[in-house]
Amino acid sequence: MRSYKKLWPYAKPYSSSVALHIFFNLLAIVFALVSIGLVVPVLQIIFENTPKELAEPTWFVDRVKVWFYAQIQERVSETSQGGALFLVVVFVIVAFVFKNFFRYLAMYVIAPLRNGITRDLRNDLHKKVLALPLGYFSDRKKGDIISRLTSDLKEIEWAAMMTIELLFREPIMILASLGVLLYMNAKLTLFVLVMLPVASFIITRVGRSLKKSSKSAQEFMGELIARIDETVGGLRILKAFNAEDHKQKTFSQANNRYYQMMNRVLRRSDMASPLSEALGASIMAVVIWFGGQIVMSTPSFGAEQFIAYILFFYQIIPPAKSLSRASFHLQRADAASRRILEVLEAKNDIVDPETPVSPVAFERDIRFSKVVFGYGDGAVLHGIDLQIPAGKTVALVGLSGSGKTSIANLIPRFYDVDRGEITIDGVDIRQMKLKELRGLMGIVGQEAILFNDTVHANIALGKPNASRGEVEEAARVAHAYDFIAELPEGFDANIGDLGMKLSGGQRQRLSIARAILKNPPLLILDEATSALDTESERLVQDALNALMKDRTALVIAHRLSTVRFADLIVVLDQGRILEQGTHESLISAGGQYSKLWSLQGG
Ligand SMILES: Nc1ncnc2c1ncn2[C@@H]1O[C@H](COP(=O)(O)OP(=O)(O)OP(=O)(O)O)[C@@H](O)[C@H]1O
Numbered sequence: 284m285r286s287y288k289k290l291w292p293y294a295k296p297y298s299s300s301v302a303l304h305i306f307f308n309l310l311a312i313v314f315a316l317v318s319i320g321l322v323v324p325v326l327q328i329i330f331e332n333t334p335k336e337l338a339e340p341t342w343f344v345d346r347v348k349v350w351f352y353a354q355i356q357e358r359v360s361e362t363s364q365g366g367a368l369f370l371v372v373v374f375v376i377v378a379f380v381f382k383n384f385f386r387y388l389a390m391y392v393i394a395p396l397r398n399g400i401t402r403d404l405r406n407d408l409h410k411k412v413l414a415l416p417l418g419y420f421s422d423r424k425k426g427d428i429i430s431r432l433t434s435d436l437k438e439i440e441w442a443a444m445m446t447i448e449l450l451f452r453e454p455i456m457i458l459a460s461l462g463v464l465l466y467m468n469a470k471l472t473l474f475v476l477v478m479l480p481v482a483s484f485i486i487t488r489v490g491r492s493l494k495k496s497s498k499s500a501q502e503f504m505g506e507l508i509a510r511i512d513e514t515v516g517g518l519r520i521l522k523a524f525n526a527e528d529h530k531q532k533t534f535s536q537a538n539n540r541y542y543q544m545m546n547r548v549l550r551r552s553d554m555a556s557p558l559s560e561a562l563g564a565s566i567m568a569v570v571i572w573f574g575g576q577i578v579m580s581t582p583s584f585g586a587e588q589f590i591a592y593i594l595f596f597y598q599i600i601p602p603a604k605s606l607s608r609a610s611f612h613l614q615r616a617d618a619a620s621r622r623i624l625e626v627l628e629a630k631n632d633i634v635d636p637e638t639p640v641s642p643v644a645f646e647r648d649i650r651f652s653k654v655v656f657g658y659g660d661g662a663v664l665h666g667i668d669l670q671i672p673a674g675k676t677v678a679l680v681g682l683s684g685s686g687k688t689s690i691a692n693l694i695p696r697f698y699d700v701d702r703g704e705i706t707i708d709g710v711d712i713r714q715m716k717l718k719e720l721r722g723l724m725g726i727v728g729q730e731a732i733l734f735n736d737t738v739h740a741n742i743a744l745g746k747p748n749a750s751r752g753e754v755e756e757a758a759r760v761a762h763a764y765d766f767i768a769e770l771p772e773g774f775d776a777n778i779g780d781l782g783m784k785l786s787g788g789q790r791q792r793l794s795i796a797r798a799i800l801k802n803p804p805l806l807i808l809d810e811a812t813s814a815l816d817t818e819s820e821r822l823v824q825d826a827l828n829a830l831m832k833d834r835t836a837l838v839i840a841h842r843l844s845t846v847r848f849a850d851l852i853v854v855l856d857q858g859r860i861l862e863q864g865t866h867e868s869l870i871s872a873g874g875q876y877s878k879l880w881s882l883q884g885g
């Protein structure tokens with residue numbers, strides 16, 4: 284229960300709903316007991332066994348009882364038994380209506396807690412997902428995170444309800460019923476009290492054995508979601524390679540494992556209810572046997588009282604059963620909490636420093652000094668020394684996998700260097716505020732990432748309050764204006780999930796427009812024009828060249844012609860800088876660059 288308890292503070296803002304919930308539940312319990320208590324006069328009237336005289340009333344409940352019996356008495360003598368019965372039945376109905384009314388009110392006031400806890404947790408999880416460094420997600424599956432945000436949260440919602448019932452409703456119900464039982468017949472009740480602990484011990488033992496398999500089932504659900512996500516995302520490729528059957532096969536295998544696992548989980552959890560019922564019935568039988576003997580030997584404890592006693596006793600069984608179910612849910616909730624806490628408590632190394640250097644002007648340069656970096660096991664960059672002077676364009680070229688994107692990833696601190704340092708105007712970027720550091724740069728990545736929002740909002744991502752005029756201007760510069768204008772709703776058109784409705788080149792131009800609108804001092808362009816045809820590439824390149832002219836730019840390109848006019852070209856090879864210089868100097872040096880250049884028909 285340790286993990287689950289850690290989430291309890293989430294219930295705190297809703298303590299007033301809990302108070303109301305308890306209050307209404309108490310009322311519901313009172314009416315439930317009253318409605319059962321009314322069985323006694325009903326039976327007495329039917330059996331024509333109405334007591335003529337009652338003992339002097341001593342306390343409140345007795346007074347009510349005496350008054351009530353006087354009413355019945357009056358009717359029995361005045362009219363007929365039927366009239367008296369009618370009166371009692373009306374009371375029974377009224378009591379039941381009130382009981383259910385208050386039960387509903389209790390549920391009504393607790394809804395904000397149920398949904399509020401999950402809302403707050405979901406918000407915090409989403410916030411945490413946004414805050415965590417990219418490195419956190421590279422060794423985790425998307426589906427796993429999604430399942431933590433959905434089914435694990437559902438589990439917590441259940442548990443929250445269970446906890447409240449476990450702490451307040453069921454014990455009160457049990458105690459109140461026991462109180463009535465004691466009042467009715469102390470001897471019989473003491474006997475029952477000896478039996479109950481035995482039953483509850485067995486029930487909790489059942490619950491405990493359910494813990495393990497439910498945890499792995501949750502984890503497995505995450506894997507399934509990941510697979511479905513992969514299928515939907517990779518549909519085009521799966522179809523093109525006729526790989527549907529293979530994909531279906533691996534999916535159904537995983538699905539089948541989940542099926543078997545869930546069968547085990549359900550069979551175990553379903554055992555709790557029949558087991559406790561059978562147990563309850565056995566206890567009941569013993570009570571009837573023992574109670575029957577008391578009835579036969581005690582004149583004041585008649586058949587009506589005994590029947591009512593049994594009915595009251597039966598009130599204990601549902602809450603006891605739900606206590607046993609609650610323990611099962613709580614154990615599942617603990618597993619779910621652990622998975623949620625794993626995300627919430629994940630350590631985030633990439634955070635603002637305690638005493639940030641601010642502001643950093645960025646007038647001189649960005650400098651890599653002896654930078655060593657890897658994503659996990661081995662290093663990907665081995666001792667990079669690189670200077671990007673302010674106002675200049677530096678190009679990174681090299682074979683696929685040589686580490687170009689990795690270098691670009693380090694500047695906005697998507698990842699931190701393992702050794703060495705990156706400085707802006709001599710200030711280590713780890714000494715800067717993240718927002719300030721990232722505010723310096725506009726990034727157009729290898730993949731154009733668009734969000735399910737309007738075209739306008741997608742372009743204005745880095746400048747949310749930009750006017751329509753500014754957004755249109757940025758789109759024009761990125762050569763995106765024309766195709767946007769042709770969309771049915773223009774800039775207000777909604778880009779479908781992941782921009783599937785747009786071509787690769789169109790998406791790329793939108794993300795270029797996004798960087799242009801932000802107008803940052805530093806542009807990072809990672810293959811920004813790779814998805815464009817030659818014609819639009821030239822146009823967009825022209826626009827980018829104009830944009831880069833009076834600002835700093837780090838440009839990554841495979842097509843060397845797009846970077847030939849860069850102030851500095853850096854050739855990377857397997858995480859090391861092979862050579863650097865201007866286009867002319869590298870050509871005349873006759874190294875790797877000149878080889879690549881002639882290969883590309885330069
Ligand atoms: N998220 C990641 N996790 C682990 N390894 C990674 C990750 N991203 C890249 N790598 C590895 O780092 C190395 C350099 O990758 P990088 O993406 O920097 O290459 P690149 O020069 O940009 O290549 P390309 O031209 O294909 O984009 C590669 O060997 C790659 O396998």
Ligand SMILES: [Mg+2]
Pocket residue numbers: 687688689729809
């Ligand atoms: Mg790359």
